[in-house]
Amino acid sequence: MTDLTKNSLNENVNLIRQKKIKSEELTLAFVENIKKGKKLNSFITECNDAAIASAKNFDKKPNFDGLLPGIPIAVKDLFCTNAVKTTAASKMLENFVPTYESTVTGNLWSEGAFLLGKLNCDEYAMGSSNETSFFGNVINPIKENTVPGGSSGGSASALAADLTPATIGTDTGGSIRQPASFTGTVGLKPTYGLCSRWGIVAFASSLDQAGPMTKTVSDCALMLEAMVGFDPKDSTSINKKKENYSKNLSQNIKGLKIGIPKEYRVDGMPKEIDDLWEKGKKFLKEEGAEIIDISLPHTEYALPTYYIVAPAEASSNLARYDGVKYGYRSSKGANLIEMYEHTRSEAFGDEVKRRILIGTYVLSSGYYDAYYLKAQKVRQLIKNDFDSAFNNVDAILTPSTPSATFKIGEKKDDPISMYLNDIFTVPTNLAGIPAMSVPAGYDKNNLPLGLQLIGKPLGEQTLLNIAYVIESKSNLKQNISKWWEK
Amino acid sequence: MSKDNSKYLVEGRTGKWEVVIGLEVHAQVSSNSKLFSGSSTKFGAEPNTQVSLVDSAFPGMLPVINEFCVQQAIKTGLGLNAKINSYSVFDRKNYFYADLPQGYQISQYKNPIVGEGEVNLDLLSGSKKVGIERLHLEQDAGKSIHDLDPSNTFVDLNRSGVALMEIVSKPELSSPEEVNAYVKKLRSIMRYLGTCDGNMQEGSLRADVNVSVRKEGEKSLGTRCEIKNVNSIKFMQMAIDYEAKRQVDLLESGESINQETRLFDIKKNETRSMRSKEDAHDYRYFPDPDLLPLNLEKGLIEKIKKELPELPDQKKVRFIKDYSLSPYEANVLVSEKEVAAYFEEVIISADKKLATNWIIGDLFASLNEKNISISESPIKAKQMANLINSISSGLISGRAAKEVFEIMKETGGDPVKIIDEKGLKQKSDPKELETIIDKILADNKEKVDQYKSGKDKLFGFFVGQVMKISEGTANPQLVNDILKKKLK
Numbered sequence: 012m013t014d015l016t017k018n019s020l021n022e023n024v025n026l027i028r029q030k031k032i033k034s035e036e037l038t039l040a041f042v043e044n045i046k047k048g049k050k051l052n053s054f055i056t057e058c059n060d061a062a063i064a065s066a067k068n069f070d071k072k073p074n075f076d077g078l079l080p081g082i083p084i085a086v087k088d089l090f091c092t093n094a095v096k097t098t099a100a101s102k103m104l105e106n107f108v109p110t111y112e113s114t115v116t117g118n119l120w121s122e123g124a125f126l127l128g129k130l131n132c133d134e135y136a137m138g139s140s141n142e143t144s145f146f147g148n149v150i151n152p153i154k155e156n157t158v159p160g161g162s163s164g165g166s167a168s169a170l171a172a173d174l175t176p177a178t179i180g181t182d183t184g185g186s187i188r189q190p191a192s193f194t195g196t197v198g199l200k201p202t203y204g205l206c207s208r209w210g211i212v213a214f215a216s217s218l219d220q221a222g223p224m225t226k227t228v229s230d231c232a233l234m235l236e237a238m239v240g241f242d243p244k245d246s247t248s249i250n251k252k253k254e255n256y257s258k259n260l261s262q263n264i265k266g267l268k269i270g271i272p273k274e275y276r277v278d279g280m281p282k283e284i285d286d287l288w289e290k291g292k293k294f295l296k297e298e299g300a301e302i303i304d305i306s307l308p309h310t311e312y313a314l315p316t317y318y319i320v321a322p323a324e325a326s327s328n329l330a331r332y333d334g335v336k337y338g339y340r341s342s343k344g345a346n347l348i349e350m351y352e353h354t355r356s357e358a359f360g361d362e363v364k365r366r367i368l369i370g371t372y373v374l375s376s377g378y379y380d381a382y383y384l385k386a387q388k389v390r391q392l393i394k395n396d397f398d399s400a401f402n403n404v405d406a407i408l409t410p411s412t413p414s415a416t417f418k419i420g421e422k423k424d425d426p427i428s429m430y431l432n433d434i435f436t437v438p439t440n441l442a443g444i445p446a447m448s449v450p451a452g453y454d455k456n457n458l459p460l461g462l463q464l465i466g467k468p469l470g471e472q473t474l475l476n477i478a479y480v481i482e483s484k485s486n487l488k489q490n491i492s493k494w495w496e497k
Numbered sequence: 498m499s500k501d502n503s504k505y506l507v508e509g510r511t512g513k514w515e516v517v518i519g520l521e522v523h524a525q526v527s528s529n530s531k532l533f534s535g536s537s538t539k540f541g542a543e544p545n546t547q548v549s550l551v552d553s554a555f556p557g558m559l560p561v562i563n564e565f566c567v568q569q570a571i572k573t574g575l576g577l578n579a580k581i582n583s584y585s586v587f588d589r590k591n592y593f594y595a596d597l598p599q600g601y602q603i604s605q606y607k608n609p610i611v612g613e614g615e616v617n618l619d620l621l622s623g624s625k626k627v628g629i630e631r632l633h634l635e636q637d638a639g640k641s642i643h644d645l646d647p648s649n650t651f652v653d654l655n656r657s658g659v660a661l662m663e664i665v666s667k668p669e670l671s672s673p674e675e676v677n678a679y680v681k682k683l684r685s686i687m688r689y690l691g692t693c694d695g696n697m698q699e700g701s702l703r704a705d706v707n708v709s710v711r712k713e714g715e716k717s718l719g720t721r722c723e724i725k726n727v728n729s730i731k732f733m734q735m736a737i738d739y740e741a742k743r744q745v746d747l748l749e750s751g752e753s754i755n756q757e758t759r760l761f762d763i764k765k766n767e768t769r770s771m772r773s774k775e776d777a778h779d780y781r782y783f784p785d786p787d788l789l790p791l792n793l794e795k796g797l798i799e800k801i802k803k804e805l806p807e808l809p810d811q812k813k814v815r816f817i818k819d820y821s822l823s824p825y826e827a828n829v830l831v832s833e834k835e836v837a838a839y840f841e842e843v844i845i846s847a848d849k850k851l852a853t854n855w856i857i858g859d860l861f862a863s864l865n866e867k868n869i870s871i872s873e874s875p876i877k878a879k880q881m882a883n884l885i886n887s888i889s890s891g892l893i894s895g896r897a898a899k900e901v902f903e904i905m906k907e908t909g910g911d912p913v914k915i916i917d918e919k920g921l922k923q924k925s926d927p928k929e930l931e932t933i934i935d936k937i938l939a940d941n942k943e944k945v946d947q948y949k950s951g952k953d954k955l956f957g958f959f960v961g962q963v964m965k966i967s968e969g970t971a972n973p974q975l976v977n978d979i980l981k982k983k984l985k
Binding site: 091097099104107109110111113208209210211212213215216217243244245246247323324326327329330331333335336337347348351371374375376379383 | 550553554555556557558559560561562589591593594595598599600601650652779781782783786787788789
């Protein structure tokens with residue numbers, strides 16, 4: 012019998028639709044893998060029994076109307092799930108059980124999917140290697156002792172290791188695309204406002220955006236279609252008609268203009284990444300796209316801008332975790348202020364504290380203009396760069412990351428080097444535009460590398476189509492040995 | 498302290514000092530639901546029963562602006578003759594407190610919804626315009642309750658997220674009297690507009706009072722102190738009196754004023770330092786990324802402007818012009834929308850002058866005595882008009898009317914019925930009165946002679962006799978006329 016967990020999401024959806032398999036059979040196969048995959052530490056909460064019960068329920072009265080009939084899906088533990096613990100990978104929310112369901116997960120469930128488990132991530136999504144989680148670091152199934160990227164590291168790891176047929180993450184500065192690149196999977200950060208942020212534990216509100224993480228580009232189109240939608244509960248949600256990404260998925264990119272920004276060629280970038288980029292250009296040219304050199308002059312300021320804006324918003328967003336209403340409360344402290352101090356000292360990890368401190372600093376009176384206000388101005392310039400580039404091109408092609416995955420612990424104590432991981436991904440969050448990472452090759456150690464496609468606002472379909480070409484032309488065979496099962 | 502020529506000055510050892518006062522009034526927006534959530538705003542509910550996930554800041558919860566509250570703010574701005582900003586921004590004001598679940602208050606900082614305006618005050622010394630600096634929308638915090646337990650504080654989040662309008666005046670008030678007039682005027686305008694019920698007991702209206710002093714005639718401003726969260730006009734006045742004196746004493750003994758936040762202690766009638774400028778919070782304001790800037794729909798301001806009711810100032814002008822009232826009378830009658838409406842209902846059928854006197858006099862006295870508002874008055878406008886008409890038509894005397902009124906204010910009864918039942922109808926038949934008078938004159942021949950020989954004072958005796966026999970129902974004017982004729 013074929014291993015259902017190796018199938019793409021679309022294949023499994025079709026098998027269920029054609030009544031060739033039952034939801035229970037599919038769910039049991041994933042549950043089996045989850046049980047064998049504990050070494051990866053990609054799950055914070057397993058919902059095995061509940062998922063099997065949901066599958067049985069589906070099979071009893073199958074409804075094929077939705078996009079994801081009878082599909083079990085594990086999600087990043089940043090999405091609030093009704094009656095299921097939601098931790099944001101923090102001690103602060105170690106035992107927090109929401110009484111509500113995030114809009115995005117709710118959308119998946121109304122398309123016929125159900126919850127398989129909650130996936131590990133960096134604490135409050137702050138990190139690029141999934142080493143800041145209170146529940147321990149996640150391992151990249153690609154290779155022992157390597158990081159899966161972050162912050163959606165658990166999602167990428169579980170997906171690549173066949174522990175979930177597809178998943179969703181959140182991307183504030185690259186948290187979907189960088190782990191996708193590190194694990195040889197597909198990840199898309201939609202246009203800001205396309206997916207509702209309601210019910211997602213907030214990191215940096217003006218940058219946070221949920222998105223799909225999948226094995227294939229067509230899976231990505233399907234998941235995106237299932238997730239998106241206007242939500243009146245989110246004031247930044249875009250009110251527009253839903254697009255049919257799956258149906259409109261096509262490899263016809265003839266005549267599309269693809270920009271190649273010179274600023275994304277950085278010092279010390281491995282030659283394989285440069286080669287991969289060239290290969291990508293060649294693929295697209297072969298399919299009739301036009302390659303155009305462009306300039307995004309403010310790119311070098313994106314990372315410092317990001318590390319002012321994101322911590323500033325985070326310092327305020329995380330103020331609610333004070334031990335008063337829910338979550339962790341220290342038993343120490345003689346008064347309210349001391350209770351705050353102990354609670355937040357004990358329950359936040361180092362990276363979270365670092366960002367709260369940075370954010371508090373840049374918003375302080377006397378520093379606000381020099382940091383936060385200036386960063387907002389630079390952010391506008393970065394956005395303008397993209398706007399003027401998109402006068403001439405339909406999409407932009409860059410590497411997803413400046414390197415492949417790295418060893419666990421290698422960059423943990425060097426925040427600057429860690430932050431540099433996001434150098435290619437943060438500009439799009441600052442500009443609010445869509446971007447995705449698609450696997451395109453390997454480095455010299457046979458570690459996966461991704462190419463990033465950046466699109467116009469609401470240009471997701473164009474990105475998916477171009478990625479579809481790259482996926483088909485690079486024709487990679489994911490070959491993971493499942494060393495963790497031994 | 499002296500109040501020469503209506504100017505409020507603090508008499509110090511070194512001379513006279515002026516007081517400069519600016520007010521930040523926090524007015525709760527009249528709305529069914531909170532500023533960013535659908536929770537109810539009803540006052541007096543059981544603690545923590547009107548709290549949504551948004552109000553209690555659960556992870557992933559997002560604010561959504563209540564458009565009705567925005568309209569209420571615009572309405573109020575228009576009522577204050579202020580500039581409405583079609584672009585405004587919600588900011589986060591960050592600080593930690595147990596009754597502030599988000600760890601920040603959503604407020605408006607650099608770009609408020611309402612800009613400069615002005616309010617007209619009617620003072621005993623004349624009228625005065627006071628500038629409004631701005632009006633912005635913000636969330637209220639919850640309530641910390643410290644006195645239910647010796648070692649714990651309880652938090653009630655019912656108020657958390659309720660919409661407030663902060664109305665900031667320019668530092669143009671110069672006496673407790675002006676503060677009284679200013680707050681009353683603001684309240685009156687907002688009640689006319691229906692944007693704030695102005696109920697100070699329920700905390701719907703409270704103010705931070707900024708006070709500084711300077712030598713009489715000086716132009717520059719002194720260092721100010723802010724007295725936080727004062728919730729009655731009387732306390733505002735007491736606090737200003739105390740604070741001005743305190744500052745003058747300090748300055749005259751060669752010390753300087755620390756810019757600080759102070760609290761008013763009602764029991765001791767004094768202000769006390771709460772925190773100095775150095776200890777002031779750094780609120781780290783920044784635009785709330787969960788909310789887009791507020792861009793008012795084109796035409797919204799015009800639409801609201803068209804729907805504005807007649808406001809107290811306009812009504813006053815009309816009352817003076819149409820009803821020939823004195824400015825004082827007009828002021829009193831327009832200060833509350835309900836009073837003005839009552840008055841106008843009464844004068845549909847009744848005499849204006851009598852109506853004014855009866856409402857401002859007897860009716861107000863009876864309402865004050867019972868501590869009720871005019872809408873709760875047992876005497877409805879129709880009955881009031883009937884009573885006044887009974888006087889105008891000569892059906893009863895003014896004296897009898899007072900008696901009827903006393904009954905009406907307890908029972909709310911129909912004056913005509915009361916007059917009937919009590920037999921208070923005036924005897925206005927000259928023949929009937931002549932019979933009575935003839936008898937009295939015949940029975941008191943001696944006094945008639947004395948009167949005729951110059952003892953004028955005896956006229957009162959005859960009137961009294963008539964009233965006594967008629968049990969007060971004789972029409973006094975007629976009695977006078979007949980008596981004068983007969984005693985010639």
